Amino acid sequence: MRKRLLPAVIAGIIAIAAFGIRLYAIDRLPVDYDEDDYLRAAQLISDGLRAGDPGILLRSNYRPEHPPLQKIAFALAVLPLGPRPEIADAETSAPPSRSLPADMVSAARVSAAVFAAAQTAALALLNPLAAVAVAVNSYHVKYTSQVMLESLPSLTSVLCVLAYLAWARGGKRRWMWLVLSAVALGLTAASKYLYCIAGLAVVADAFLRAVGQARGLPWRAALRATGRGLAPLMGWGALALLVFFVADPYLWPNPAGRLADSIVYHSAYSSGAEVQSASFPPWQPFVWLSGSVAWERSAYLLSLDLAITLLALAGLGRLWRRQRVYAWWLLLGLGFLLVWNTKWPQYILLVSVPMAVAAGEGLRAVLLEPLAARWAERTAPRRAGEQPATRRDLWRATPWLLPGAIALTALAGFPLLYQGLMAMTDLNTLSLRDGITGGVFRAALNGLAGLEAPSGFSLYRLGEPGEWRTTVVHYTGLRQIGDVFAGVFSAQTWFSLMWAALSVTLSATLGTGVALVLNRRGLRFAGVWRALFVIPWAIPEFLGAVAWAQLMDPDGGWLSLALGAPLPALDGALGTLLAQTLAGVWMGFPIVMLTATAALKLIPIDVYDGAAMDGATGAGLLRHITLPLVFPLLVPALIVRAVFAFNQFYLFMPFRGGSTLASLAYQLVQPRPGPGFGRAGGLYAVSAAVDLFIVAALLIGVLALSRRTRAAEGVTYA
Amino acid sequence: MRRMTRKEHLLRQALLVVVGLFVVVPIWGIAYMAFDSSFFGRPSEFRVLPGEFSLDLFGRVFERAAQSLPFADLLRNSLNVSLGATAFSVALGASMAYAFARMRFPGRRVGLFALLAGSLMPPIALIIPLYLLLASLGIRTTQLGLMIVYAAIAMPFCVWNMRVAFQSVPRELEEAAFIDGASFSIAFVRVTLPLALPAIGLAAFVAFLGAYSEFALGWMFVDRADNVTLAMGLWNAISLAGNDWNFMAAYALMMSVPVVVVFVLLQRYLVNGLLAGKVEL
Structure with a gap:
């Protein structure tokens, strides 16, 4: 029993932290594009339900290009609030609305954050490191703290993969897990189609597993073995389709027509004017992944996104060897993001989970295991014959080192040190004269000694006039170094x-x-x-x-x-x-x-x-x-x-x-x-x-x- | 090994021709313009050979390359600065590199780490610190100043490369010299240095090339016309004058041909240093 308790406690802590980070963001995030759309969708449904008309689910799905499940969830979240004035019907490209009922916005946002917390909890049970990476991912925080359609499908797509892994591990109740996986995939499809990439990853993994089991058999037997291996997958797919249909009541009156409409919309949209005018390069999703959300800075408690991405890069090899299904998820997701024309930042949530798993592997490979090895080496007895270098050695090496050392100290060491000091100031054209006549040393050293408080210099307000635009150099603290390391650029x-x-x-x-x-x-x-x-x-x-x-x-x-x-x-x-x-x-x-x-x-x-x-x-x-x-x-x-x-x-x-x-x-x-x-x-x-x-x-x-x-x-x- | 068939030989030559085109086409796309006095500004029609063959452009570059200085003056500045920076980096770095390659002393690991960090800095990081350094020495706008700037860029990598070069000279050769009673300095001068020389030559060539083609930092330090280098002048011709394409082409050709010729002549020797010393570029 105790063996299960610890992971549950850890998962609980991570989930609470994830929820807290999102509540903090909910308070501070302004209303964004699309939030009015989905809130209006929720309002139409909740008004109908409140009037005792469940049939509204068959008729109403505002912004029908996306299936209704998450909108229904938002509707349930705002249901207890009672009626509010109707939210206007606006273009998708309309600027963020300023007149949404505040209590509706926060109720819907909190419901999204609950899904996100559930997602981190589920992931944390198996992979706490990855769950932490998801919990602090600033894009994940943003889009699961707003009235967007990301939080529910994020949750269900993770459940789909986790349940599939539980099934693949075998055991007594494995079929229950497969059913759960299929149900989760169906719910994912009924919330936002994109997230079904996770299902494709499951298919790829299961297919290769089945083929792998048949390897070495004569071809007829191999075919039969592969078929046997794939049969559960067929059932899984069929069940997922069924669940999708059940969970998408808007389809019931006219399944083929409404389904086709909602799918065709996306390919037209992706070559439409709105996407064109954003003119992002094809690799833009990777740019989103290489930094934290660069607007609404104060809403996020942490900006570790760049570090997570770099760790994920370092962990790719291990991900492929040890966690194949996540590797497929990442591969398919990134491939899709690369070729699909629409490059909105929320799309990268598609790969948040596999990226997080890869980052966990990367952290183990780059930091945890080398540290453990170093520790083991430290505590092991020193091998015979290896003596530490002595002062005499240094004495003998000094004449050889000196000329180069002096030159390098002046030409590389000093510049590097000076860069460090300069980065803690607001040195710019106006204050250049002061800076190079000692201002940089003064400001940085005073600041470090606590004699000067950090000024209001901010990388996010460079274009605006500010108090730092003077002829004197100020101390700025470690903030801009932190911002650059968080991936502002x-x-x-x-x-x-x-x-x-x-x-x-x-x-x-x-x-x-x-x-x-x-x-x-x-x-x-x-x-x-x-x-x-x-x-x-x-x-x-x-x-x-x-x-x-x-x-x-x-x-x-x-x-x-x-x-x-x-x-x-x-x-x-x-x-x-x-x-x-x-x-x-x-x-x-x-x-x-x-x-x-x-x-x-x-x-x-x-x-x-x-x-x-x-x-x-x-x-x-x-x-x-x-x-x-x-x-x-x-x-x-x-x-x-x-x-x-x-x-x-x-x-x-x-x-x-x-x-x-x-x-x-x-x-x-x-x-x-x-x-x-x-x-x-x-x-x-x-x-x-x-x-x-x-x-x-x-x-x-x-x-x-x-x-x-x-x-x-x-x-x-x- | 079995002999090549005729078909295989042809296939190989065909592949080499493709790569050869890849190498030559961009050069030719510039070079033909240098001999063409039939147009001004940007070429507006496609040519493979000059429309009107002439050598006038070279004459123009020769007489007035940039900043109303003749080519020879700029070349002299360039050679002063680049050769100076190279000599500075190699001479001051060699003994240090040798110590890192062969000797044991406390702080060696930390030192290597610092060396590495220094070689990873982008050149632009040097502007203000070196500005301060050179201004305090009173040589900020001189060729000596520029030489030191370029040495700062070249030196960390130069030391790093020479260290690797010394390391790959077999230790046994030195140990034989020690048995004969040689000291570190004799072993270095008589045994290691000659064997590592091609590798050092290659490191030096890279350092030279870096300084010879640098212009962005140059323009931030030099403010007297008579200290301008070839690369700085070319950047001016391209960015400020803008449209004098055949002039620019002649200039570029005159600037790079000597380096290419020297390199191709020394190639066999330098390439020997490539793996002998595992020099990295």
Whole structure:
């Protein structure tokens, strides 16, 4: 009994915390887009019910593109309040309403928060870390504290997956779990279609399980075994459909017609004017994921979203190995978010749970397990023969270290330290003179000593005039460092990550490929080709970028002149990224090619002879011998390339668009940083906070990568 | 290994031609303009070869590249600054890198960590701190000042790379020298340094390239026309003058050809350093 008590207590605490965080937000969040729509839907239903007319459920489903279940839940929540003046019927794109009855809004919002608390409780029973990540996720907090259609389907989709996992584990009451899973999926569909992605993940997982069980059997038996494995899934699907139909009374009078209408609406909407005018890049959902909600700051108690996303990235591999169904959920969800045209921020709640599970795995991999290992190492007896370095060693090393140490202290140490101080002030163009004549030291050190209170400087009000716009530097505390680390600049954070991954992966692939093609005895002109391919590397990268920008310019570039027409496909975020990626690969592949060529030379020829005798052929040799031997030698070079790519900004200057964090740091110190900053200029303090974030992010990334690859490469990073 | 068939050889050459086009096309898209005096501003029709072949543009760049200075002056500034920064980073960093590669001392791990953190800073982080440093030394707007700025960017990575280069020289070679009675300094100069030289050369080349092509920080420090470098002048030609495309093309060509030629000539030597020292770029 006690064994079950502890998890229940923990789950209870997490759920209460989740509820508390949402209550805090409910009090502070202004009325948002769409809240009036769903509240009106709830009002129409509750008015009907109050008048003793349950038939209203068959007739009324305001905003019929979304099924009615969550609206019905809101209706029940506002039912006890009694009648209120009718909420106006407005366009979906209408600005947030200012005249909603306050008691209705809060009753409906609290009901949403209850669902969210239930969701974290259910998740916490199996996976407390993930539940914490969901509880504090600021987008989750926002959209489950408002009258939106996210909280109920979030809850039921988690129940669907959790119950499926309980079924898959086996045991006496497993069929009950499968029924529960199907019911939960049906309710999900009756609340918001999108969240059925969780059901698709269940299907993918169950299907592969069934196929996996049949592996190795003769095909007829395999087919039969797969069928047996899939039969429960069929029943599950049928039951889910039935529950969906029962839970969506609006469908009853005209099932086919109303269902078709509600589905067709979304594809029309996603190519409509409202979505177009938002003009988000295809990867916008990832931008939402790379930071906390950047508006209504005061409503959220915590902003850990960026940390959660980064941990989730680190935990992806473990997620795939250990929690396959969540991995499918994440994969399908992110894939959908990437290709679907409508990019509203609430859509990312679709993947909140699998992201949270991945982040839990990431936390274990990056922090908890290494710490445990370090602790075990500490407490183990020291191995014989290993003595700590002594003062004598230092004495001997000093003359070797001194010149470099002095230079590095002045040229790298001092700047890093100064960045730290600057980031705690509001240094900008106006206060520059004071700042560089000692103002930064004064403000930061006074502040740290408690002699000066933090000023009202805020990253969220840079465009507005403020008390910090004076000729004197003020102390601002750790707030702006905190804000930057929470992901205020999520667009640039995401772009840096995406850019580094994209350019390094593609350069590595092309570079290794070219090295393999060249690495053949008797190949003519190999030396000439190699010399030609190395040229881009020796060209200053800014020049290379200019050449590519000129080549790929949508109107008037060399390519568009050659084709005789402007190339609109090269315009916009995706087209620009394509041109930039080509430029990045062009500059990056030569060094990989050279490194891979050198690495290939190190493979002794008898390895191939032995493999050939064992009957290995071209593709098999490549996959099982060559690449595994070459790759470890490339890893250090690739890590360093990734660091350079993450800090890249010269390359983006000739293009219209594309901005890494390093470009942002450069932009911020310009007299006119651009849109979003109003007339504020030379924001050195903000730029410094961004620099600190870059250093921290790269340090963690490099350490994590080198820990994983150290054994193979034989090069220690720290 | 079995011999290549004719078909396989052709296939390989075809793949290499595709990659070759990928490498050459953007260069050609700029380079042909440098020889073309048939248009002003942006090219408005497609050409593969110059419409009107001429070398006048090179003459123009040669006489007045930027800030009404001739090309040779800018080149001299660039070489001063870049070679200076490279020499500074390599000379001051080498012994430190060697100590990190070979010696034991307290604080080594912390030191490596700090070294790493320094090499992860984006260049823009250096502006104000170095402004203060250089102003206090009274050399803020000079070429020496710019050299120090570029050395600050190059040095952490240079030290990091040289450390790896020294580390990959087999320890046994040094130990043999120790048995013969050599000290650390003799082993370093006679054994490790010569073996790591290609790797150091490569690290130096990268440091040089970084400084040679930097312009954004340059413009924040230099305010006297006669200290402008080639890269700074080119950025001006592109961003301020805006539309003089064939001038810009000639300039770009004149700026990058010498570096490319030097690199291709030294290639064999530098590439030896690539894995011998596992230098990373």
